[in-house]
Amino acid sequence: MKIFVDAMGGDFAPAEVVKGAVEAARKLGVEIILVGEKKAVEAELAREDVTGLPVSFVEAAEVIKEGENPAYAVLQKKNSSIAVAAGMVRRGGADAMVSAGSTGAVNAAAVRYVGTLAGVDRPMAGGAFLQLSPKTVVLDLGANVDCQPYHMVDFAVAGTVYARSFLGIENPTVGLLSVGAEEGKGNAMTKEAYTLLKRSGLNFIGNVEGMDIPFGRANVVVCDGFVGNILVKFCEGLGRVVSRWLGAELKDSLDAARLEAVSTRLYRLLSPGLAVGGGPLWGVNGVVAIAHGVSRAPQIYGTIEQAKLAVSSGFVAKLAGELEKARARLAGS
Amino acid sequence: MKIFVDAMGGDFAPAEVVKGAVEAARKLGVEIILVGEKKAVEAELAREDVTGLPVSFVEAAEVIKEGENPAYAVLQKKNSSIAVAAGMVRRGGADAMVSAGSTGAVNAAAVRYVGTLAGVDRPMAGGAFLQLSPKTVVLDLGANVDCQPYHMVDFAVAGTVYARSFLGIENPTVGLLSVGAEEGKGNAMTKEAYTLLKRSGLNFIGNVEGMDIPFGRANVVVCDGFVGNILVKFCEGLGRVVSRWLGAELKDSLDAARLEAVSTRLYRLLSPGLAVGGGPLWGVNGVVAIAHGVSRAPQIYGTIEQAKLAVSSGFVAKLAGELEKARARLAGS
Numbered sequence: 001m002k003i004f005v006d007a008m009g010g011d012f013a014p015a016e017v018v019k020g021a022v023e024a025a026r027k028l029g030v031e032i033i034l035v036g037e038k039k040a041v042e043a044e045l046a047r048e049d050v051t052g053l054p055v056s057f058v059e060a061a062e063v064i065k066e067g068e069n070p071a072y073a074v075l076q077k078k079n080s081s082i083a084v085a086a087g088m089v090r091r092g093g094a095d096a097m098v099s100a101g102s103t104g105a106v107n108a109a110a111v112r113y114v115g116t117l118a119g120v121d122r123p124m125a126g127g128a129f130l131q132l133s134p135k136t137v138v139l140d141l142g143a144n145v146d147c148q149p150y151h152m153v154d155f156a157v158a159g160t161v162y163a164r165s166f167l168g169i170e171n172p173t174v175g176l177l178s179v180g181a182e183e184g185k186g187n188a189m190t191k192e193a194y195t196l197l198k199r200s201g202l203n204f205i206g207n208v209e210g211m212d213i214p215f216g217r218a219n220v221v222v223c224d225g226f227v228g229n230i231l232v233k234f235c236e237g238l239g240r241v242v243s244r245w246l247g248a249e250l251k252d253s254l255d256a257a258r259l260e261a262v263s264t265r266l267y268r269l270l271s272p273g274l275a276v277g278g279g280p281l282w283g284v285n286g287v288v289a290i291a292h293g294v295s296r297a298p299q300i301y302g303t304i305e306q307a308k309l310a311v312s313s314g315f316v317a318k319l320a321g322e323l324e325k326a327r328a329r330l331a332g333s
Numbered sequence: 334m335k336i337f338v339d340a341m342g343g344d345f346a347p348a349e350v351v352k353g354a355v356e357a358a359r360k361l362g363v364e365i366i367l368v369g370e371k372k373a374v375e376a377e378l379a380r381e382d383v384t385g386l387p388v389s390f391v392e393a394a395e396v397i398k399e400g401e402n403p404a405y406a407v408l409q410k411k412n413s414s415i416a417v418a419a420g421m422v423r424r425g426g427a428d429a430m431v432s433a434g435s436t437g438a439v440n441a442a443a444v445r446y447v448g449t450l451a452g453v454d455r456p457m458a459g460g461a462f463l464q465l466s467p468k469t470v471v472l473d474l475g476a477n478v479d480c481q482p483y484h485m486v487d488f489a490v491a492g493t494v495y496a497r498s499f500l501g502i503e504n505p506t507v508g509l510l511s512v513g514a515e516e517g518k519g520n521a522m523t524k525e526a527y528t529l530l531k532r533s534g535l536n537f538i539g540n541v542e543g544m545d546i547p548f549g550r551a552n553v554v555v556c557d558g559f560v561g562n563i564l565v566k567f568c569e570g571l572g573r574v575v576s577r578w579l580g581a582e583l584k585d586s587l588d589a590a591r592l593e594a595v596s597t598r599l600y601r602l603l604s605p606g607l608a609v610g611g612g613p614l615w616g617v618n619g620v621v622a623i624a625h626g627v628s629r630a631p632q633i634y635g636t637i638e639q640a641k642l643a644v645s646s647g648f649v650a651k652l653a654g655e656l657e658k659a660r661a662r663l664a665g666s
Contacts, residue, residue, distance in 0.1 A: 211570025237544025
């Protein structure tokens with residue numbers, strides 16, 4: 001399996017990206033092709049022992065600079081690392097790509113160079129973002145705002161396929177995020193989505209509320225990306241503030257090392273993306289995985305592992321098939 | 334100052350309500366009129382020493398029963414405790430009312446019996462819900478969904494008046510909750526609201542994101558009640574799960590009493606409404622304060638204190654004046 005890795009994307013690129021990618025080549029049984037600037041990547045590779053490992057390099061001569069709009073730039077600069085990697089996915093030269101670069105740029109490249117599945121407007125973003133509730137996948141987390149009711153069905157299908165393929169849950173429950181448990185509660189969009197989800201053939205359990213995410217009351221929670229994005233960022237901010245509070249609260253009760261460990265663990269439990277690092281964009285006609293911008297080697301490694309899992313589980317074909325089935329059911333009923 | 338207290342509302346009524354109300358009469362210099370069933374309230378009053386205290390009783394013969402729709406019931410049963418108290422506020426017989434009963438019922442009674450301020454569609458719900466960030470008022474928290482852009486201006490004005498009157502912040506900053514800091518980021522509603530807020534004459538600082546609530550980056554954060562309600566409930570659920578996690582994590586490091594104290598403090602820091610207990614509905618033409626349904630005596634006391642502050646600061650008249658000013662500015666510019 002060939003995975004193209006954008007060596008230039010992320011706050012700690014190329015050093016941490018190269019490190020994580022080499023580790024993946026060593027342990028995951030995948031072939032790694034690093035894409036980026038020749039000098040920079042070669043300098044990092046020189047620090048690693050890659051003897052006998054399936055690690056190679058492809059040059060991407062153009063660079064997206066600080067201050068450029070990353071989404072526009074990636075479409076203009078076809079020789080930038082993200083564009084080159086995405087092009088390889090489209091042409092079948094790569095089974096997957098991984099980037100810790102700008103989300104906007106990776107999204108734009110995925111849409112333009114790889115394309116979305118039939119009927120999917122835009123890639124969807126989601127995941128089990130709250131590690132305190134590791135069996136609850138929430139989407140959309142910000143890629144889609146001003147959603148229509150049918151988007152909730154797309155999200156529910158994607159989350160269901162993900163929960164099956166990645167979390168090993170056979171018949172995942174689906175909840176619609178709203179302001180009350182009863183069917184009539186919600187806004188205009190969710191009320192209409194409720195009736196669609198009931199007829200979708202998915203394991204729909206009705207509305208869920210905010211507390212049901214940490215309680216893990218559904219395996220898949222669907223919402224407009226406007227709501228999901230605010231939730232994820234709220235949670236991330238809360239993690240910082242709460243772990244700082246805990247540090248002050250316990251500073252006379254625990255020794256410094258133990259205190260640091262507990263605060264850090266709490267922060268990580270609340271910080272989306274810090275555990276596995278990232279995952280594939282959903283609804284793209286190929287495996288394009290995004291790692292968090294602050295990823296270090298372990299998160300790059302984790303995201304490559306997710307990409308591998310997406311390829312080996314046939315995630316893209318499964319999602320395409322399930323989307324078609326749900327639409328046929330809604331059209332027919 | 335006469336404050337009518339619904340003795341029958343809340344999970345621990347009438348016992349804890351009567352206790353909290355008597356304490357308020359003792360310490361806050363307000364006159365308390367308990368409204369409810371004669372027998373039940375008198376039995377509770379018999380347990381308290383009310384000698385010399387300005388505590389009296391008004392009978393409300395009708396009872397809203399378990400299983401009734403509380404919002405409809407309160408409109409039909411004009412002799413229920415909430416309806417009687419709200420009627421007294423309208424007729425000027427009470428300066429304020431306080432209830433820990435169903436939010437839907439108190440809202441409906443406020444609208445029907447007391448009325449909203451000119452141009453206000455529906456009462457607004459808000460407060461400094463996150464005690465980790467006590468100088469940040471968020472609204473709406475669920476009373477208004479499917480908001481129009483002009484609602485964000487109403488919320489911003491209400492939050493500004495609240496932050497001035499209740500938190501002592503002279504020139505409160507106002508942020509519009511969205512998915513990115515830049516002006517162009519958001520959904521259709523927030524993009525339009527942004528241009529209105531810029532011209533509102535308020536101290537508008539632009540978009541804020543989810544993490545900016547725990548970081549306290551604005552004194553007033555405005556959002557659709559659909560988003561606010563999900564955030565508050567998410568936070569409440571997180572408080573339970575995180576404090577439980579902390580209990581398990583530290584059980585070998587701290588003695589039981591200290592552990593219990595830390596977990597409880599963390600839970601309270603994340604649990605909306607547990608500190609002060611509640612506050613006035615905003616946009617009503619009188620002071621109608623709602624306490625959390627799980628309120629015990631200290632929260633009832635806290636909500637009465639908030640109601641007193643609303644009356645003594647002239648909150649209703651100030652809000653009416655500021656709403657008018659903001660609308661004139663938007664119409665004129």
